[in-house]
Amino acid sequence: MKIALIQQANEADPEVNLERSMEAIRNAATTGTQLVILQELHTGLYFCQTENPDYFDLAEPIPGPTTEQLGALAQELELVIVSSLFERRAAGIYHNTAVVLDSDGSIAGCYRKMHIPDDPGFYEKFYFTPGDLGFRPIDTSLGRLGVLVCWDQWFPEAARLMALAGAQILIYPTAIGWNPDDDPQEQARQRDAWITIQRAHAIANGVPVIACNRTGFEVDPSGVTSGIQFWGSSFVCGTQGEMLVQAEVDQEAVLLVQIDPAQTEKVRRIWPYLRDRRIDAYHDLMYRYLD
């Protein structure tokens, strides 16, 4: 399976961003790409740096204008596109939603971000209602895709649930970056942790993992923080967590890579974690804390 990850720096104008994404997809298609991954909220700036009710104007319905354009492109180029949008579902209900456009132009399915972060500069709990579709992979003409979003990548539970539901690949559109005020050692630990835990999802579940992150610096419109330096570093790793390809921290990139879904069958035969899970003893995972 031939895959392309589009790592970009965004600007405010959604039309400009989408046009640039579509151009990158067209270029990737010339190499035989079958699956394209876009980064989290790729149509605009990362607006969650501050809590501003006006920013709900940025949301759009699904299906809507962006899925129509991307769906038409998916059909034209005969490939599958994983998009990530700010979804307006109803007044007062907005989601951070990944949408998969199948190669016939249809919407194969949506995933509404289940784990919502909230820390200085990433005020997502204000904007995004927690997802209510569960951890359900999305069936496409290329197979069953375990699409999750950003903060989900820190939760082994999410990866496991997707794998148990038959996901053949885990895919994380992402927008994560540094607080420029943190020292370089702390920044290095954060980026390394981000890579490590996602590689671990591959290892624990015997599936390839794709993380597509934003790059570039974006100012905090409120002026409260020093903004976010998105750390790029988009990557694909194989079923044993081995790194297959990785982008730079500070450069836009179109990462092309080929993966072999048959590796899952092979690696799970000799590392059969799914066989040995102690499902009789996992009940307490449904508690917040045990005291």
Added chain:
Amino acid sequence: MKIALIQQANEADPEVNLERSMEAIRNAATTGTQLVILQELHTGLYFCQTENPDYFDLAEPIPGPTTEQLGALAQELELVIVSSLFERRAAGIYHNTAVVLDSDGSIAGCYRKMHIPDDPGFYEKFYFTPGDLGFRPIDTSLGRLGVLVCWDQWFPEAARLMALAGAQILIYPTAIGWNPDDDPQEQARQRDAWITIQRAHAIANGVPVIACNRTGFEVDPSGVTSGIQFWGSSFVCGTQGEMLVQAEVDQEAVLLVQIDPAQTEKVRRIWPYLRDRRIDAYHDLMYRYLD
């Protein structure tokens, strides 16, 4: 907290192995060590390379001769020891059990290995009844220790359950190695995966992780396989998965390291995964597979 990991190559004679472990503990104690970690089944060869009913003779009760010796040493040196023994509980019920000796010489608690592997050269399902004590950390004079054993290290569920129960450190006595017939690239992927997934447990839970592995080559008594080259590489990583210290692949070692339990409070404030877990949506973790 000052910690020592004892990475050793074992031989057949339990008295020789235990004497060497105790000598290493005495040496570590001279540097102010408070917590000592021994590797999995440190009193003998890794007997699970073949299924032989006679090997059940190697098992011992807990409390028993080894816990008596290690308990006396813990009391004498005023430190906590994490040991790993082949436990005879009753005729036909044997466990792979970690025992924690507190600094007053008492047994602080036991953990019976919950996830039991079985693959060529590691026929543990023949010898070890799956643990029935659950994922309960062990309270000691040094704090609450999340002691797990080897194969458990591949299961994010085990690490999470220990953290939810208040474990301040995760500790994995281990005996893992290579099939010498695998090519060097495959061997490198396996060792790297073993390190990566344990670092990820630190990251996901904001706790330090200790892995203490065996080193040395051991022949397969049945002659069926090419034996096991235990890969050593014992390590300690911090609450963000950052590597603090690591042993060589093929050398015995006493790894000394200091960790700061206060880091957990610090890192969990800004990376609050435990706050955001979707406990309303994790029920399917108790299924084997979802079809």
